[in-house]
Amino acid sequence: DAGxxxxxxxxxxxxxxxxxxxxxxxxxHDYLFWYRQTMMRGLELLIYFNNNVPIDDxxxxxxxxxxxxxxxxxxxxxxxxxxxxDSAVYFCASSRGLGYNEQFFGPGTRLTVL
Amino acid sequence: xxxxxxxPQSLIVQKGGISIINCAYENTAFxxxxxxxxxxxxxxxxxxxxxxxxxxKKEGRFTISFNxxxxxxxxxxxxxxxxxSATYFCAASMDSSYKLIFGSGTRLLVRP
Numbered sequence: 001d002a003g004x005x006x007x008x009x010x011x012x013x014x015x016x017x018x019x020x021x022x023x024x025x026x027x028x029h030d031y032l033f034w035y036r037q038t039m040m041r042g043l044e045l046l047i048y049f050n051n052n053v054p055i056d057d058x059x060x061x062x063x064x065x066x067x068x069x070x071x072x073x074x075x076x077x078x079x080x081x082x083x084x085x086d087s088a089v090y091f092c093a094s095s096r097g098l099g100y101n102e103q104f105f106g107p108g109t110r111l112t113v114l
Numbered sequence: 115x116x117x118x119x120x121x122p123q124s125l126i127v128q129k130g131g132i133s134i135i136n137c138a139y140e141n142t143a144f145x146x147x148x149x150x151x152x153x154x155x156x157x158x159x160x161x162x163x164x165x166x167x168x169x170x171k172k173e174g175r176f177t178i179s180f181n182x183x184x185x186x187x188x189x190x191x192x193x194x195x196x197x198x199s200a201t202y203f204c205a206a207s208m209d210s211s212y213k214l215i216f217g218s219g220t221r222l223l224v225r226p
Contacts, residue, residue, distance in 0.1 A: 004157070031212060043158070043203060043216040056213065091157050095212075100146045100165070103214065105157030 004106035006092050012112045018080040021109045024073055025094030033103060034067055034077050035091040043091075049075065082113045116141060118206050120217030127224050133191040135220045137204035140185065144206040148214070149178065149189050152201045161202070162189070194224045 005024040013019055025032050033048040047057040052069045060067070064083070069075040079086055089110050093103040119138045127133045137147075148163035164171045164178040164187065171178045177190040191198055204217040 042218045045213055048212065050212075093157070100163065100209070102148075102160045102163075105159065107155070108157050 004092055004094055004104055006090075006106035006109050008109060009107065010110050010112075012114065013082055014114050015083055016081045017113075018078065019082045019086075019111060019113075021077040021090050021092075021111070023075045023077070023092030023106060025075070025092070026096075026104055027073070029094035029096045029104070030072075031095045031097075031101075031103075032069060032075050033093040033095075034075070035093065035105075037089045037091060037108070038087075046077070079111075082111075084113045087111055087113050116215055118204055118215050118217040120204050120220060122220060123218070124221045125223070127194045127222065129194065129196060129224055129226050131194050131224075133189075133194045133198070133222055133224070135189045135202055135204070135222070136186065137188065137206075137217050138184075138186045139206050141206070141208075142185070143208045144215075145209055146207045147178070147180065147187050148205050149176075150203045150205060150216075152203065152219075154200075158203060191222075194222075196224045196226050198222060199224050 007022045030051050034046040036044050046059045047067045049069045067077045089108045091105050091108045093105045095101045095103045121136050149161045150158035151161040152158040162173050162176050164180050166182050175192045180187045201219045201221050203219050205214045207214045
């Protein structure tokens with residue numbers, strides 16, 4: 001398996017623009033997670049899905065952030081409008097089943113908002 | 115109560131030495147404690163994990179020590195190698211919740 005795939009790997013945009021990050025989880029995994037990593041706040045869980053349904057979005061910072069999972073093989077995280085403080089590395093991760101199952105992380109998208 | 119506190123923030127060890135990273139938690143409902151390793155430009159990857167029914171788990175050069183009464187756990191890297199240079203994150207979760215709560219990370223540098 002190719003692992004979790006994220007695109008783009010790098011994104012540079014200007015404040016106010018819409019940004020869409022994409023994720024393809026590992027086939028057969030039924031949980032998908034979006035994380036944000038910054039120096040100041042570390043790794044933060046933004047939202048996670050089970051069988052394409054959002055389960056917990058309490059980590060989404062504000063209404064400018066939205067996430068969707070239209071099918072088992074694709075998810076998006078959208079920021080509209082983007083702000084400089086959104087600059088971070090965004091990771092997608094997936095896992096299979098409940099309990100103590102390993103989360104497999106993608107390579108991340110480094111977002112810079114100017 | 116949901117926090118996991120990790121120390122030190124950074125660590126420099128000579129090749130062949132022992133690297134020790136510590137984590138502490140408050141929520142006694144946590145029952146799964148994984149460690150993730152992250153290399154620059156990569157996503158975190160599971161290194162080793164422990165449940166509180168054991169006090170120690172060893173996989174190769176990596177050992178987790180767990181102290182349930184003190185609500186602390188630590189990662190020991192024996193015979194540290196330059197290839198171990200990475201950022202290490204401890205984490206915790208409850209079986210009833212799929213959320214992993216991550217520590218702040220420790221940047222380890224192993225000098226040749």
